[in-house]
Amino acid sequence: MPGCLSKAERWRAIAAVAVAGLLAGCAAGPKPPPYPAFVRVDALPDVFLAALPGSRAKQLAGDPESRRSSNLVVLPPDWSFGTGASPDKSLEIYVLAGRLRLGELTLEPGGYAFVPAGNFGMTLATDGGARILYFLDAANPASVIQTPMILHRDQIQWQPLSEDPADRGTWIKELRADPGSGARTWLTMVEPGATVAWRRASVAEEGLLLEGSYRHSECVDGQAYTGSYEPIGYYYRPPEALHGGPDSGADGNAVWFVRRLASASVSTAPGCLP
Numbered sequence: 001m002p003g004c005l006s007k008a009e010r011w012r013a014i015a016a017v018a019v020a021g022l023l024a025g026c027a028a029g030p031k032p033p034p035y036p037a038f039v040r041v042d043a044l045p046d047v048f049l050a051a052l053p054g055s056r057a058k059q060l061a062g063d064p065e066s067r068r069s070s071n072l073v074v075l076p077p078d079w080s081f082g083t084g085a086s087p088d089k090s091l092e093i094y095v096l097a098g099r100l101r102l103g104e105l106t107l108e109p110g111g112y113a114f115v116p117a118g119n120f121g122m123t124l125a126t127d128g129g130a131r132i133l134y135f136l137d138a139a140n141p142a143s144v145i146q147t148p149m150i151l152h153r154d155q156i157q158w159q160p161l162s163e164d165p166a167d168r169g170t171w172i173k174e175l176r177a178d179p180g181s182g183a184r185t186w187l188t189m190v191e192p193g194a195t196v197a198w199r200r201a202s203v204a205e206e207g208l209l210l211e212g213s214y215r216h217s218e219c220v221d222g223q224a225y226t227g228s229y230e231p232i233g234y235y236y237r238p239p240e241a242l243h244g245g246p247d248s249g250a251d252g253n254a255v256w257f258v259r260r261l262a263s264a265s266v267s268t269a270p271g272c273l274p
Helices: 007-024
Strands: 056-063 068-075 079-082 089-098 100-102 105-107 111-115 123-126 130-138 149-152 170-177 184-190 198-201 205-211 214-220 223-229 233-237 254-260 266-269
Touching: 056 205, 056 233, 068 089, 089 100, 100 111, 105 111, 105 149, 111 170, 214 233, 223 233
Parallel strands: none
Antiparallel strands: 056 068, 068 130, 079 123, 089 111, 089 130, 100 105, 100 123, 111 149, 170 184, 184 254, 198 266, 205 233, 205 254, 214 223
């Protein structure tokens, strides 16, 4: 499928290959969609991450040409390094477990940090070890946020996704929204019984389930593929991929970490149609 993707989406090719290999062994399951979905991150192979020597990393998506990457990283106890390994990249971190020091500040589980390109030289360190999401992205000249931002998810209140009754039961916490580039990072919480419409976005989106369990459907050429996510389940959805639908939902509150790198228009569809 690489020839069907835009240039901006080629960086997810590594993840697509890895996921295809994992799903090929599940002969009894439904045919998977042609992009990474329903990915069990812990089953991915460990990779070396030059930016964080001594760590164990699972690459979720990446492009060796641009060195842009999305990763789940385990840092060992008594580890330290700096943020200057890729000074031409922006850095985004979300702490899943343990404690991570960024400069003089400490991030606990639920802690979030964004370090724009060019802001290098800060120390990363952990005494007892940590498990983090770690994203390196190309600098975007349209970005307005040019200074590091650090916060904790508990500082932000849940807000309804929209006032539309079709979105009842879905809530968001905005971690970062750049008014220049349109890049967004946020948390989504889906309650049991929430209405989930068929939707598509105009740009790529990736997400990782932090809490709960969740069923979701991907629509490809008019056929719905429904799978289950447990914590640390991942997807990378290309632009205009139709997903959601009535078979999607959570048994308990499901919380997602979600990212887009550009401004998106989002539309709904009446069903899984070609």
